[in-house]
Amino acid sequence: MDFASRLDKVGESATFKYSSMAKREGVLNLTQGLINYRTPSRIIEAAERAMREGKTSYTPTRGIPELREKIALKLEEENNIEALDPENILVSAGAKQVIFEAVMALVDRGVEVAVPNPSWVSYEPIINLAEGRIVWLPLKLEEGFIPGEDFLSELENSNPQLIFMNSPNNPTGAVYPKKVIREIVDIADRKNAWILSDEIYEKIIYRGEHFSPGSIYDKTITVNGFSKEYSMTGWRLGYCACPEKGVIDKMNIIQSQSVSCATSFVQYAALEAFTEEVKSGVKEMVSDLGNRRDLLVEGLGAAGLLGYKPCGAFYIFPRLGDGDDIKLADRLLEEGVGVIPGSPFGSSGKGCIRISYGFIPRDKIKDVVEKLSSIEL
Numbered sequence: 001m002d003f004a005s006r007l008d009k010v011g012e013s014a015t016f017k018y019s020s021m022a023k024r025e026g027v028l029n030l031t032q033g034l035i036n037y038r039t040p041s042r043i044i045e046a047a048e049r050a051m052r053e054g055k056t057s058y059t060p061t062r063g064i065p066e067l068r069e070k071i072a073l074k075l076e077e078e079n080n081i082e083a084l085d086p087e088n089i090l091v092s093a094g095a096k097q098v099i100f101e102a103v104m105a106l107v108d109r110g111v112e113v114a115v116p117n118p119s120w121v122s123y124e125p126i127i128n129l130a131e132g133r134i135v136w137l138p139l140k141l142e143e144g145f146i147p148g149e150d151f152l153s154e155l156e157n158s159n160p161q162l163i164f165m166n167s168p169n170n171p172t173g174a175v176y177p178k179k180v181i182r183e184i185v186d187i188a189d190r191k192n193a194w195i196l197s198d199e200i201y202e203k204i205i206y207r208g209e210h211f212s213p214g215s216i217y218d219k220t221i222t223v224n225g226f227s228k229e230y231s232m233t234g235w236r237l238g239y240c241a242c243p244e245k246g247v248i249d250k251m252n253i254i255q256s257q258s259v260s261c262a263t264s265f266v267q268y269a270a271l272e273a274f275t276e277e278v279k280s281g282v283k284e285m286v287s288d289l290g291n292r293r294d295l296l297v298e299g300l301g302a303a304g305l306l307g308y309k310p311c312g313a314f315y316i317f318p319r320l321g322d323g324d325d326i327k328l329a330d331r332l333l334e335e336g337v338g339v340i341p342g343s344p345f346g347s348s349g350k351g352c353i354r355i356s357y358g359f360i361p362r363d364k365i366k367d368v369v370e371k372l373s374s375i376e377l
């Protein structure tokens with residue numbers, strides 16, 4: 001049987017594959033891109049209420065107006081992205097769907113897209129589905145995976161229609177300083193390129209501050225969602241915003257011809273995420289994650305396995321040598337530690353592993369450090 005050639009360069013998500021292999025009795029599971037917290041009960045109750053009230057039909061394709069209004073206000077108050085009309089916002093079935101729609105709306109066959117290397121495993125396949133051409137922007141562990149000279153000069157020498165940014169970062173945990181974001185924006189501006197700023201880990205920062213390029217550059221599609229901050233990965237709810245409404249309109253066409261809209265009662269439930277009660281629960285969760293991060297940074301650092309300090313998200317991306325990271329991840333799994341190999345995140349991930357501490361209780365971190373330190377590389 002023949003299949004469409006656009007799938008030739010696209011495979012199954014490495015994170016989903018390794019996560020399912022690590023779900024075994026006795027395995028310290030460091031694969032998961034989620035946090036071991038329940039969705040806040042206010043959100044769950046609001047979903048139940050919405051269903052009972054019959055809010056179970058299609059919604060406007062862009063999302064319910066009440067939610068888009070709350071998002072516009074949040075972006076103004078917390079991200080300095082001012083005066084967005086709810087029509088400039090698109091709510092969808094997860095940030096991943098939003099990113100897919102943005103790429104489909106902006107990238108034609110052969111068009112250049114600049115992507116940090118390493119970066120989240122789904123950017124490359126999504127761009128490949130659109131048959132775009134990826135220009136990799138190298139990040140270095142020695143620079144804490146913060147864009148440096150080589151990254152900026154590669155960007156300067158490219159001709160991208162779209163530039164990906166993701167801070168706080170998956171897989172490295174890096175938080176980009178404002179100055180660096182400004183430098184990237186300057187280049188984008190000169191090249192009249194779009195920026196896709198994936199801010200899904202925005203609230204999970206231990207050192208440094210979040211800065212949204214959308215606050216200084218109108219051709220920025222700011223992407224965010226409810227999955228990580230509110231432990232809602234399975235609810236599938238994300239959104240994006242852009243002062244240039246044209247791109248949102250095009251993405252909305254793709255949305256209306258694919259998922260139609262995000263799930264109705266999930267959108268009503270998400271209104272609760274903007275309450276003070278839920279926000280303070282998020283702060284407590286981030287403080288717990290921060291303690292886990294400190295223990296890991298200290299333990300792995302003392303064992304000589306780290307080499308930089310991740311400041312956000314809940315990932316660490318150490319390099320454990322020049323060997324084959326896929327074989328290494330397989331071997332670690334046999335020895336009872338589930339991690340994601342580094343190379344699916346890009347060629348700069350060779351020899352690295354991605355450790356997620358989102359799903360591991362604090363009292364297990366000592367075991368993680370001991371296991372990783374004792375494995376012969």
Ligand SMILES: Cc1ncc(COP(=O)(O)O)c(C=O)c1O
Pocket residue numbers: 033093094095096097120166169170198200224225226227233237238
């Ligand atoms: C950097 C990044 N962007 C987007 C997503 C997708 O989030 P969602 O669950 O909202 O689709 C993830 C999920 O792991 C991620 O790590």
